[in-house]
Amino acid sequence: xxxxxxxxxxxxxxxxxxxxxxxxxxxxxxxxxxxxxxxxxxxxxxxxxxxxxxxxxxxxxxxxxxxxxxxxxxxxxxxxxxxxxxxxxxxxxxxxxxxxxxxxxxxxxxxxxxxxxxxxxxxxxxxxxxxxxxxxxxxxxxxxxxxxxxxxxxxxxxxxxxxxxxxxxxxxxxxxxxxxxxxxxxxxxxxxxxxxxxxxxxxxxxxxxxxxxxxxxxxxxxxxxxxxxxxxxxxxxxxxxxxxxxxxxxxxxxxxxxxxxxxxxxxxxxxxxxxxxxxxxxxxxxxxxxxxxxxxxxxxxxxxxxxxxxxxxxxxxxxxxxxxxxxxxxxxxxxxxxxxxxxxxxxxxxxxxxxxxxxxxxxxxxxxxxxxxxxxxxxxxxxxxxxxxxxxxxxxxxxxxxxxxxxxxxxxxxxxxxxxxxxxxxxxxxxxxxxxxxxx
Amino acid sequence: xxxxxxxxxxxxxxxxxxxxxxxxxxxxxxxxxxxxxxxxxxxxxxxxxxxxxxxxxxxxxxxxxxxxxxxxxxxxxxxxxxxxxxxxxxxxxxxxxxxxxxxxxxxxxxxxxxxxxxxxxxxxxxxxxxxxxxxxxxxxxxxxxxxxxxxxxxxxxxxxxxxxxxxxxxxxxxxxxxxxxxxxxxxxxxxxxxxxxxxxxxxxxxxxxxxxxxxxxxxxxxxxxxxxxxxxxxxxxxxxxxxxxxxxxxxxxxxxxxxxxxxxxxxxxxxxxxxxxxxxxxxxxxxxxxxxxxxxxxxxxxxxxxxxxxxxxxxxxxxxxxxxxxxxxxxxxxxxxxxxxxxxxxxxxxxxxxxxxxxxxxxxxxxxxxxxxxxxxxxxxxxxxxxxxxxxxxxxxxxxxxxxxxxxxxxxxxxxxxxxxxxxxxxxxxxxxxxxxxxx
Numbered sequence: 024x025x026x027x028x029x030x031x032x033x034x035x036x037x038x039x040x041x042x043x044x045x046x047x048x049x050x051x052x053x054x055x056x057x058x059x060x061x062x063x064x065x066x067x068x069x070x071x072x073x074x075x076x077x078x079x080x081x082x083x084x085x086x087x088x089x090x091x092x093x094x095x096x097x098x099x100x101x102x103x104x105x106x107x108x109x110x111x112x113x114x115x116x117x118x119x120x121x122x123x124x125x126x127x128x129x130x131x132x133x134x135x136x137x138x139x140x141x142x143x144x145x146x147x148x149x150x151x152x153x154x155x156x157x158x159x160x161x162x163x164x165x166x167x168x169x170x171x172x173x174x175x176x177x178x179x180x181x182x183x184x185x186x187x188x189x190x191x192x193x194x195x196x197x198x199x200x201x202x203x204x205x206x207x208x209x210x211x212x213x214x215x216x217x218x219x220x221x222x223x224x225x226x227x228x229x230x231x232x233x234x235x236x237x238x239x240x241x242x243x244x245x246x247x248x249x250x251x252x253x254x255x256x257x258x259x260x261x262x263x264x265x266x267x268x269x270x271x272x273x274x275x276x277x278x279x280x281x282x283x284x285x286x287x288x289x290x291x292x293x294x295x296x297x298x299x300x301x302x303x304x305x306x307x308x309x310x311x312x313x314x315x316x317x318x319x320x321x322x323x324x325x326x327x328x329x330x331x332x333x334x335x336x337x338x339x340x341x342x343x344x345x346x347x348x349x350x351x352x353x354x355x356x357x358x359x360x361x362x363x364x365x366x367x368x369x370x371x372x373x374x375x376x377x378x379x380x381x382x383x384x385x386x387x388x389x390x391x392x393x394x395x396x397x398x399x400x401x402x403x404x405x406x407x408x409x410x411x412x413x414x415x416x417x418x419x420x421x422x423x424x425x426x427x428x429x430x431x432x433x434x435x436x437x438x439x440x441x442x443x444x445x446x447x448x449x450x451x452x453x454x455x456x457x458x459x460x461x462x463x
Numbered sequence: 464x465x466x467x468x469x470x471x472x473x474x475x476x477x478x479x480x481x482x483x484x485x486x487x488x489x490x491x492x493x494x495x496x497x498x499x500x501x502x503x504x505x506x507x508x509x510x511x512x513x514x515x516x517x518x519x520x521x522x523x524x525x526x527x528x529x530x531x532x533x534x535x536x537x538x539x540x541x542x543x544x545x546x547x548x549x550x551x552x553x554x555x556x557x558x559x560x561x562x563x564x565x566x567x568x569x570x571x572x573x574x575x576x577x578x579x580x581x582x583x584x585x586x587x588x589x590x591x592x593x594x595x596x597x598x599x600x601x602x603x604x605x606x607x608x609x610x611x612x613x614x615x616x617x618x619x620x621x622x623x624x625x626x627x628x629x630x631x632x633x634x635x636x637x638x639x640x641x642x643x644x645x646x647x648x649x650x651x652x653x654x655x656x657x658x659x660x661x662x663x664x665x666x667x668x669x670x671x672x673x674x675x676x677x678x679x680x681x682x683x684x685x686x687x688x689x690x691x692x693x694x695x696x697x698x699x700x701x702x703x704x705x706x707x708x709x710x711x712x713x714x715x716x717x718x719x720x721x722x723x724x725x726x727x728x729x730x731x732x733x734x735x736x737x738x739x740x741x742x743x744x745x746x747x748x749x750x751x752x753x754x755x756x757x758x759x760x761x762x763x764x765x766x767x768x769x770x771x772x773x774x775x776x777x778x779x780x781x782x783x784x785x786x787x788x789x790x791x792x793x794x795x796x797x798x799x800x801x802x803x804x805x806x807x808x809x810x811x812x813x814x815x816x817x818x819x820x821x822x823x824x825x826x827x828x829x830x831x832x833x834x835x836x837x838x839x840x841x842x843x844x845x846x847x848x849x850x851x852x853x854x855x856x857x858x859x860x861x862x863x864x865x866x867x868x869x870x871x872x873x874x875x876x877x878x879x880x881x882x883x884x885x886x887x888x889x890x891x892x893x894x895x896x897x898x899x900x901x902x903x
Binding site for chain 2 (some may be wrong): 134385
């Protein structure tokens with residue numbers, strides 16, 4: 024295999040041949056990957072059993088969470104889902120080669136902005152073997168080379184799945200080096216240093232993993248460490264809707280990154296809404312921690328108190344903090360100060376209030392009267408999701424295939440020089456939009 | 464003023480009021496900035512004279528380049544250009560609030576992707592006081608707060624210009640803290656650490672400055688350290704056009720980042736083309752350094768030899784390196800290995816050859832039969848330019864106003880929960896494109 028730097032260099036060199044594959048050829052390979060998984064189902068499940076046996080010991084010794092064990096486990100149904108996932112990627116539009124800007128600079132001088140792959144993508148994921156197939160298929164569809172590093176606990180499963188995907192890829196004309204699997208933790212550190220060859224790192228796993236990666240590489244990282252989402256219940260809220268949105272945002276899947284962690288309530292709505300909310304959350308097994316001022320104001324004696332640390336915490340569990348605010352400004356300031364720029368919702372009947380909330384909250388998703396749980400590539404209609412990014416720049420929010428491409432500019436001419444457009448007799452640019460379909 | 468962190472924090476807090484300014488209000492402020500520059504022309508030129516006096520001593524002592532002195536110098540004509548530049552920014556479309564995706568997720572549940580400002584932009588520039596007015600006006604137009612740090616050599620000029628812009632901004636309703644000027648070099652280091660408040664850093668200056676900044680901050684940096692651009696003259700090139708493109712790419716403005724540094728020539732074209740090229744370049748005062756193999760092959764005895772180091776060098780001067788290659792693959796590999804992902808051109812009559820060159824060269828601009836010097840925001844029709852970015856992700860290539868905005872997702876609903884779309888009785892998403900004009 025060679026060192027990680029060599030692997031990354033070879034992946035970069037494989038981009039040319041990879042780019043020469045047509046959309047149809049890429050789709051054919053994806054379908055063949057799915058077929059081969061069906062064909063080699065027994066081998067995959069046998070490999071997975073090895074991982075499960077080791078994991079079981081870890082769980083018994085208290086070294087692994089039960090939930091991790093379940094995510095690791097493959098069975099026929101999960102493999103069916105994996106195959107369906109790959110087939111779905113085959114059915115999506117090819118994100119490469121789309122013209123997003125077309126300008127006639129002058130007669131016979133045309134400018135185009137065209138989508139293209141990022142290049143080499145490094146993916147570091149924990150546990151779930153289905154992450155391997157999902158990301159590998161998305162990278163192939165977007166003509167990116169990919170270097171995968173799965174968790175040690177899924178070692179055998181990952182190797183079995185990787186071998187099958189790799190065989191299908193090579194048979195379909197993908198250069199062998201365009202798809203690589205790393206197996207040791209030491210290699211991750213080298214991968215993070217390979218900024219000359221690796222164009223994007225996607226970490227999929229715990230907040231701690233993501234934070235470690237963000238702090239230890241100069242390569243752009245797609246992802247988010249924290250998901251501290253908020254719901255703000257305005258003074259002009261429909262309280263029935265507010266209740267639905269708050270409860271769904273917390274309860275529907277509390278460990279998801281788009282679950283709400285802090286509910287902000289306008290002082291005018293608090294007296295009526297908070298008792299409803301606390302009782303409904305309690306019925307769903309949620310622990311509510313309230314800020315001191317609200318406890319005093321509403322005489323909620325005995326309610327657990329939320330402190331400064333709570334505003335910064337992603338519980339990932341059936342716990343929520345609740346704070347009373349005096350106005351929209353205080354709500355926005357709280358979210359921009361303590362939030363993680365992931366997703367926030369406001370419940371209000373006042374459109375002007377929403378408009379200000381939308382404009383001034385600095386998060387990737389800002390919703391009006393709906394649950395924060397809608398922040399998801401599938402729900403957005405992107406078909407498949409690579410992850411959710413909380414950075415300011417592209418790709419931002421739930422990232423689908425479009426997040427695995429960037430763009431380059433093409434100018435098509437006929438020997439033109441800039442001298443023609445300079446000096447006292449300079450020709451003038453016309454800068455007229457062109458129909459995108461006339462490219463080249 | 465307070466510390467840099469305080470200044471950055473206050474700039475962040477000023478974003479709300481800044482966002483509440485309408486397009487018309489922003490344009491009004493820009494026009495007022497231009498007017499005030501005319502009004503205070505004498506004061507600006509007096510301040511500039513102080514800088515020039517100090518600079519003259521530096522030039523005489525050999526501590527400052529003559530060219531830097533000229534860039535520093537303001538006069539009536541340059542101030543007219545500055546005013547025209549600001550007025551042009553006023554005339555451009557507002558980049559904020561554009562809908563770039565609109566999807567009906569379900570009846571009464573709509574998803575929008577909307578452009579929004581980045582937030583706080585830090586700009587570090589050398590010498591040219593016109594960079595201050597250009598970037599400040601672009602940031603205001605895109606509703607970004609901006610923290611400016613100019614070079615010490617332009618200290619008085621920058622302060623005079625800043626004061627005028629700042630007064631116009633405040634009078635027009637911009638919060639005072641949304642526009643700040645730093646004055647000492649120590650403050651730059653603090654600015655680079657203010658990742659909690661600063662969303663983008665734009666360095667405008669020497670390669671060394673840009674490289675220092677890229678290596679010393681975790682904030683995204685827009686820009687490029689090197690501009691090592693290539694022209695590849697294919698075996699199927701029209702040699703007359705190739706000559707025009709090569710000469711213009713080098714000679715039209717040799718110190719520009721988009722000037723060519725290395726010309727690659729297909730072995731089949733070399734015998735006929737190289738003598739023409741060398742003679743034409745010589746006539747323009749260009750020193751040509753040729754690779755050893757070509758010198759031998761074409762018996763160019765006495766021609767300066769290009770070595771490995773030449774392929775990595777941005778001369779920024781009337782020097783060019785020339786290399787003979789055996790085929791398109793070698794040309795692409797050379798560019799991807801030694802280039803800086805800025806801009807490359809191919810001269811060929813063969814469309815298939817261009818298509819492969821375009822797909823496989825990993826640069827922000829890939830041109831067919833035109834000069835590399837076209838890589839420029841004005842020539843692209845972007846109206847104004849913040850800089851040219853050679854990173855892979857957005858913003859890439861010449862960056863106009865569009866590079867100063869990002870996007871956020873809006874969902875507008877009516878109390879919907881994700882529970883409705885989950886489980887055995889799940890509602891299904893429809894995911895139909897909406898007409899963008901129906902937003903909200």
